[in-house]
Amino acid sequence: MELLKKERMQITTHFSLAEFTRSESAKRHGVSNDPTPEHLMNITVLCNQVLEPIREKYGSLNISSGYRSKVLNHYIGGALSSQHCEGKAADIDQDDMPNSSNVEIFHFIKDNLEFDQLIWEMGDASKPDWVHVSYSDGKNRKQVLRAIKVNGKTVYSLYK
Numbered sequence: 001m002e003l004l005k006k007e008r009m010q011i012t013t014h015f016s017l018a019e020f021t022r023s024e025s026a027k028r029h030g031v032s033n034d035p036t037p038e039h040l041m042n043i044t045v046l047c048n049q050v051l052e053p054i055r056e057k058y059g060s061l062n063i064s065s066g067y068r069s070k071v072l073n074h075y076i077g078g079a080l081s082s083q084h085c086e087g088k089a090a091d092i093d094q095d096d097m098p099n100s101s102n103v104e105i106f107h108f109i110k111d112n113l114e115f116d117q118l119i120w121e122m123g124d125a126s127k128p129d130w131v132h133v134s135y136s137d138g139k140n141r142k143q144v145l146r147a148i149k150v151n152g153k154t155v156y157s158l159y160k
């Protein structure tokens with residue numbers, strides 16, 4: 001996708017395609033991170049159903065990782081089955097934002113929004129380092145997990 005078109009393309013009221021696909025890793029490795037038309041539809045649904053309500057409530061939202069092409073996902077060591085590669089997931093890191101925190105965002109999503117997976121990523125019992133959320137149109141599991149590192153591997157358990 002031509003860079004100028006990508007920079008200007010609004011996928012929802014408050015989200016541009018460029019914001020959802022930006023990646024320093026893709027730039028470093030010279031890898032395309034342009035979504036397919038199907039993935040763009042998934043991104044639009046995720047933004048409308050999950051991310052727009054968060055941005056409307058808190059005024060800001062920092063997507064630390066949105067869409068990832070399969071090649072980019074490989075370079076960063078993402079899971080082979082990552083929903084990021086389908087445009088169905090985003091990682092949010094609000095801890096440097098003035099209006100909210102990762103904990104607030106996690107609980108807002110859990111208590112108010114429809115989602116497929118919501119993951120308290122790393123951190124400790126008091127706050128996650130970031131929040132992962134995914135949305136699968138019509139197939140949401142409402143699965144709430146916690147991810148921690150054990151012997152260098154990410155281990156998931158049910159969030160309590």
